[in-house]
Amino acid sequence: MTVPALAAPLRPRDSDALRCELRQLAVLGGPPVLFGGVVDGDALMLTEFVGTRTGLLRGLVVRPHSGLGGASMVAGRPLAVSDYRSASTITHDYDTPVLSEGIKSVLAVPVLVDGMARAVLYGAYRSGAPVSGQAADLLVSSARRLGEELRIRDEVDRRVRLREARLATTAGTESVREVHAELRRMAAAADSELRAKLHRLADRLCSDGEHAEAPTLTPRELDVLAQVALGCTNTEAAERLSLKPETVKSYLRSAATKLGTHTRYEAVSRARRRGLIP
CATH class of the missing domain: 3.30.450.40 (GAF domain)
Structure with missing residues (x-):
C-alpha cells in the first residue's frame, strides 16, 4: 500500500x-x-x-x-x-x-x-x-x-498539519497490517522451514503490547485474526487461507475465548493491544 x-x-x-x-x-x-x-x-x-x-x-x-x-x-x-x-x-x-x-x-x-x-x-x-x-x-x-x-x-x-500527520500514521499502520496478514497467508501454504521464517518476519511487525498478559494463540488462530483485522469476512479469510468458512469461524471463536472477548472486533482490538497482531 x-x-x-x-x-x-x-x-x-x-x-x-x-x-x-x-x-x-x-x-x-x-x-x-x-x-x-x-x-x-x-x-x-x-x-x-x-x-x-x-x-x-x-x-x-x-x-x-x-x-x-x-x-x-x-x-x-x-x-x-x-x-x-x-x-x-x-x-x-x-x-x-x-x-x-x-x-x-x-x-x-x-x-x-x-x-x-x-x-x-x-x-x-x-x-x-x-x-x-x-x-x-x-x-x-x-x-x-x-x-x-x-x-x-x-x-x-x-490543525491541518496534525490531521495530515494522523492520516499518514493511519495509512502507515494499515500498510504494516496488510504486510503482516500477507506474510501469515504465505506461511500457511509454505513448508515447515519457510513457514517458521515467515512467522518470525510477521512477528517483527507486531508491537510489544502487553506480552505478560498475552494468551497463547495457535498459528491458525493468528492467521485468521490477521485476515479479520484487514476487514475480511469469514468467507474471504477462508479463501485467502485455503480453509473452509466453518473452520475460520471455529478458529475465530477459539481465539476470542482465549482473549476473553465476545465479538470479532473485540478480539482484533485486544490482540493488537497484547502485541499479537499489528
Whole structure:
C-alpha cells in the first residue's frame, strides 16, 4: 500500500490581509501615507503601500533595531517620531527612501501574535505635525485585527498539519497490517522451514503490547485474526487461507475465548493491544 503524499495547507498570503487593513485605514481616515510588510524570519520586508509617490520603499528589508520599524519590532509596541530627519531615537539606515517620500512624522505599529512581531504597519504624514491620537488608535486597532487574523490562520494550519500527520500514521499502520496478514497467508501454504521464517518476519511487525498478559494463540488462530483485522469476512479469510468458512469461524471463536472477548472486533482490538497482531 502506498502512502499518498500530503499537500501543504493552502494558506492565503498574509501580505494580502495586511493590504486589506491598509486600504481600510485609508477609508476610515488614517494617515495619508500608509505602508507595511510581513516579518519573515528576523526581517521585515515592505510590500504594501497606500499614498506613496515613489517606489523606493518597495521591497525594502528592515532589520531588527534598524530605523523606526526595526525598533518597533524589537520593542513590541508602537513607536513614533515627529521629525524623521532629525530624530535621535532611531537609526537612519533608511533615510534615502523615507525622505524621498517627503515623510516627516511617522508611526510604526507592530502586529503581534503570541508576543512576536509578525508584521508592521506604518502611518505617516508629510508635515511635521505629530500623529494624532485618532490616527494612532486606528493603526493600533488595525494591527490588533490583523494579529488575530494571523493567529487564527496559524491555528488552522496547525490543525491541518496534525490531521495530515494522523492520516499518514493511519495509512502507515494499515500498510504494516496488510504486510503482516500477507506474510501469515504465505506461511500457511509454505513448508515447515519457510513457514517458521515467515512467522518470525510477521512477528517483527507486531508491537510489544502487553506480552505478560498475552494468551497463547495457535498459528491458525493468528492467521485468521490477521485476515479479520484487514476487514475480511469469514468467507474471504477462508479463501485467502485455503480453509473452509466453518473452520475460520471455529478458529475465530477459539481465539476470542482465549482473549476473553465476545465479538470479532473485540478480539482484533485486544490482540493488537497484547502485541499479537499489528
